[in-house]
Amino acid sequence: DGGITQSPKYLFRKEGQNVTLSCEQNLNHDAMYWYRQDPGQGLRLIYYSQIVNDFQKGDIAEGYSVSREKKESFPLTVTSAQKNPTAFYLCASSTFGGETQYFGPGTRLLVL
Amino acid sequence: SQQGEEDPQALSIQEGENATMNCSYKTSINNLQWYRQNSGRGLVHLILIRSNEREKHSGRLRVTLDTSKKSSSLLITASRAADTASYFCATEVNRDDKIIFGKGTRLHILP
Numbered sequence: 001d002g003g004i005t006q007s008p009k010y011l012f013r014k015e016g017q018n019v020t021l022s023c024e025q026n027l028n029h030d031a032m033y034w035y036r037q038d039p040g041q042g043l044r045l046i047y048y049s050q051i052v053n054d055f056q057k058g059d060i061a062e063g064y065s066v067s068r069e070k071k072e073s074f075p076l077t078v079t080s081a082q083k084n085p086t087a088f089y090l091c092a093s094s095t096f097g098g099e100t101q102y103f104g105p106g107t108r109l110l111v112l
Numbered sequence: 113s114q115q116g117e118e119d120p121q122a123l124s125i126q127e128g129e130n131a132t133m134n135c136s137y138k139t140s141i142n143n144l145q146w147y148r149q150n151s152g153r154g155l156v157h158l159i160l161i162r163s164n165e166r167e168k169h170s171g172r173l174r175v176t177l178d179t180s181k182k183s184s185s186l187l188i189t190a191s192r193a194a195d196t197a198s199y200f201c202a203t204e205v206n207r208d209d210k211i212i213f214g215k216g217t218r219l220h221i222l223p
């Protein structure tokens with residue numbers, strides 16, 4: 001069953017804590033993306049990676065970090081520097097240079 | 113950086129009616145896509161239209177693109193309860209560039 005998985009579905013963060021959101025794909029896609037979605041808003045690009053061991057900042061990268069050590073995996077860390085992390089986080093993937101993106105089910109991050 | 117903007121922000125129609133939503137954008141594009149998002153879920157790709165195309169169909173979906181007006185429309189014919197969702201347009205300015213999403217239209221199909 002091919003696709004993109006994100007875990008956990010819900011994540012709670014305490015003050016000053018770093019948390020990591022998982023994104024895995026078995027579509028053999030080269031490119032992967034992380035988006036943030038706030039209520040009633042569109043998607044804003046946090047980071048993207050077009051190839052293993054390389055990634056670029058999106059429009060709102062401050063307070064976030066990523067790694068791309070494997071083609072299938074693109075974890076996102078929300079650091080304590082991100083002062084307003086409560087949002088819905090979506091991971092997506094596409095073929096290299098591909099126009100269509102395939103999305104995971106999302107992780108909702110809440111602050112305690 | 114906001115590129116596409118959907119209109120209306122929200123739309124409620126009776127089941128069986130047609131639903132039309134629009135997307136306007138600011139700069140020339142390589143292609144425009146429409147995605148659907150059910151509440152609390154990820155986005156699903158619906159259709160892509162390239163800058164040299166004027167109209168595309170996919171099942172009950174019809175998309176038009178007017179590059180002179182920098183606008184696109186998505187028509188859903190014979191709407192169903194399952195069409196209740198948010199619909200986003202996304203534009204690619206340059207080939208192999210990142211795509212930029214609008215804020216979406218929330219569509220509610222009334223029984």
